Amino acid sequence: MTGLKDLLKKKDRITKEAQNEKPTNLNVPEFTFLRTTTETEEVIQPPDYPGDEKKGSRESEGKKEHRRTLGFRRSSGAVSSKDLTASRGSLESEDAGDEKGAKTLPVRPKNERRLSDRLHLGARARSKSSELVSAHIPEDLPEAPDSVAVPSITLDGTVESKEEAKATTLKREALWEKRATILASSNPLLESEEQKRQLENQHAPQLPITRDRSQSTISDQAGDENILEAIRLHENGDLTPSTQMFGRLANPKGANNALSQVLYGLALRHGWGIPPEPEKAIHYLSLAASNSAAVEQAALEAGMTKGGAAKGELVLAIFELANCFRHGWGVKKDPVAARQYYETAANLGDVDAMDEAAYCFVEGFGGGKDKFRAAQYLRLAEGKGHKAVGNSWIGKEKYNPK
Numbered sequence: 001m002t003g004l005k006d007l008l009k010k011k012d013r014i015t016k017e018a019q020n021e022k023p024t025n026l027n028v029p030e031f032t033f034l035r036t037t038t039e040t041e042e043v044i045q046p047p048d049y050p051g052d053e054k055k056g057s058r059e060s061e062g063k064k065e066h067r068r069t070l071g072f073r074r075s076s077g078a079v080s081s082k083d084l085t086a087s088r089g090s091l092e093s094e095d096a097g098d099e100k101g102a103k104t105l106p107v108r109p110k111n112e113r114r115l116s117d118r119l120h121l122g123a124r125a126r127s128k129s130s131e132l133v134s135a136h137i138p139e140d141l142p143e144a145p146d147s148v149a150v151p152s153i154t155l156d157g158t159v160e161s162k163e164e165a166k167a168t169t170l171k172r173e174a175l176w177e178k179r180a181t182i183l184a185s186s187n188p189l190l191e192s193e194e195q196k197r198q199l200e201n202q203h204a205p206q207l208p209i210t211r212d213r214s215q216s217t218i219s220d221q222a223g224d225e226n227i228l229e230a231i232r233l234h235e236n237g238d239l240t241p242s243t244q245m246f247g248r249l250a251n252p253k254g255a256n257n258a259l260s261q262v263l264y265g266l267a268l269r270h271g272w273g274i275p276p277e278p279e280k281a282i283h284y285l286s287l288a289a290s291n292s293a294a295v296e297q298a299a300l301e302a303g304m305t306k307g308g309a310a311k312g313e314l315v316l317a318i319f320e321l322a323n324c325f326r327h328g329w330g331v332k333k334d335p336v337a338a339r340q341y342y343e344t345a346a347n348l349g350d351v352d353a354m355d356e357a358a359y360c361f362v363e364g365f366g367g368g369k370d371k372f373r374a375a376q377y378l379r380l381a382e383g384k385g386h387k388a389v390g391n392s393w394i395g396k397e398k399y400n401p402k
Contacts, residue, residue, distance in 0.1 A: 004231040004263065011259070011312030014349040132367060134336035136325065138186040144340075145175040147347055147376060174305040176347040180318055181297045183344060184289035187321075189282060189331065227260060239273030250284055258295075258313040261288035262320065269329055278330030285324065289317035311348070319345040319353045326356075326365075339366030346377055354381040355388070375399035 033044035226249055233242035246267055249260035261284045267274065268281035292314035299308025322341030325334040339360040345353035354377045360366055361374035375394035382391075394400060 004234050007263070007316065008231070008259075010350070010352075011316055014312050014315050015307070132336045134334050134340070136188060136331075136334055136337040137340055138182060141182055141186075142179065144179065144343065145172055145347075147172075147343070147373070170305045173307075173348065174300060176344060177296055177307055177311070177314075178300055180314055180344050180348060181293040181300070183341065184286075184293035184314065184318065185297070187286045187290060189286045190290055227257070227263070230260075230263070234272065239267075241273075243267040243273045250287075252287060256291065258288045258291045258310060258317070261285070261291065262313060262316050265317075265320065269324070278324075280330075282321070282324050282330035285317055285320050288313060289321060292317060307348075315345050315348045315350050315353075318348075319350050319356075322353065322356065335360075335366035337366075346380075349384075351381050351384050351386045354378070354384075355386070372399055 035042045035044055226245060230242045230245035230249075233239075233245070243264070246260050246264035249255045249257045250264040265281045265284035265288065266272070268277045268284065270276065292310035295310035296308050296314055318341050322338050322345060323329065324331055325338035325341060327333070339357070342353050342356040342360060346357040358374040358377040358381075361370045361377070363369070378388070378391050378394045379400065381388075382394075
């Protein structure tokens with residue numbers, strides 16, 4: 001049984017933590033250019049300058065030993081550079097009569113990081129040409145900002161001061177909230193639902209598809225009291241009357257309360273005292289996200305970088321929509337959309353979304369794998385008090401450079 005009081009606490013915590021965010025400052029080590037796939041690894045050399053070794057010789061050298069490098073990728077159990085040189089020497093001895101022989105490729109020191117890791121680009125940017133698409137992601141959605149889990153580092157590689165890091169974090173979060181409002185307000189699920197309603201009444205005039213969100217409510221005393229009463233009924237096991245109250249408060253032609261729309265969507269999805277209706281559930285979750293996005297968009301336009309009164313409702317709705325896309329609840333499974341929604345909610349302070357975003361990067365769900373990014377989200381979740389068993393690997397130097 002889902003604890004609805006926990007949902008309310010999470011919503012309030014997101015709003016409070018947005019005002020007291022403490023950014024994590026991490027030093028970034030040296031790095032090299034590296035291009036990798038599941039089968040190959042290639043060292044990419046920087047541009048040549050007068051006095052440097054010729055670029056062509058390095059490239060041909062890399063191609064000649066391309067397949068041999070696969071067995072010597074650095075890891076916690078990899079052989080040392082001395083052993084690697086000895087192994088290559090044995091290979092050269094097998095090619096007797098060949099005057100040139102096999103040349104030894106440079107070995108990346110253990111404490112060096114990839115360029116993509118230093119710049120926090122991950123697999124998403126390295127494979128941008130083959131980026132997956134989703135029908136539930138707007139085509140004009142701007143590129144994702146840097147994650148709030150990324151350390152604040154200046155262009156010259158130095159760590160920002162506490163004041164600069166705080167300002168950078170607030171700016172990043174405002175960009176992520178803007179991205180969330182675009183995702184919510186451009187959700188095609190709402191538009192398709194309104195089209196169906198118009199088709200049901202063919203005698204009615206065909207009106208343009210619009211959503212009146214100006215009358216949506218976020219918090220009022222009477223509504224809050226009713227929501228608390230519905231939650232009390234739910235916690236006591238009186239699911240049917242509780243869900244009925246959520247439905248009345250969620251009615252877009254009535255109270256149009258965003259939080260009630262989230263809770264009513266969950267009730268419809270999981271069948272709390274009523275038969276499950278997953279398609280109707282995702283409609284109410286989308287409606288909650290859209291109504292909350294309208295409030296938050298107005299707050300951002302007014303210069304409120306910490307978000308407005310509906311930030312908690314927006315984050316809850318975005319996270320639950322991500323669950324729908326992931327599991328196929330009321331909509332066809334869409335890993336790409338699920339990953340985008342999880343990462344958006346994670347960067348707006350949802351701890352559960354941080355864990356799910358990390359899962360997406362570890363497993364390559366909805367995009368490429370990137371354990372470095374996954375570790376960042378798991379550490380961010382730990383910093384908010386959510387420490388899971390079996391995540392000690394995120395503290396290793398390769399995933400947490402000092």
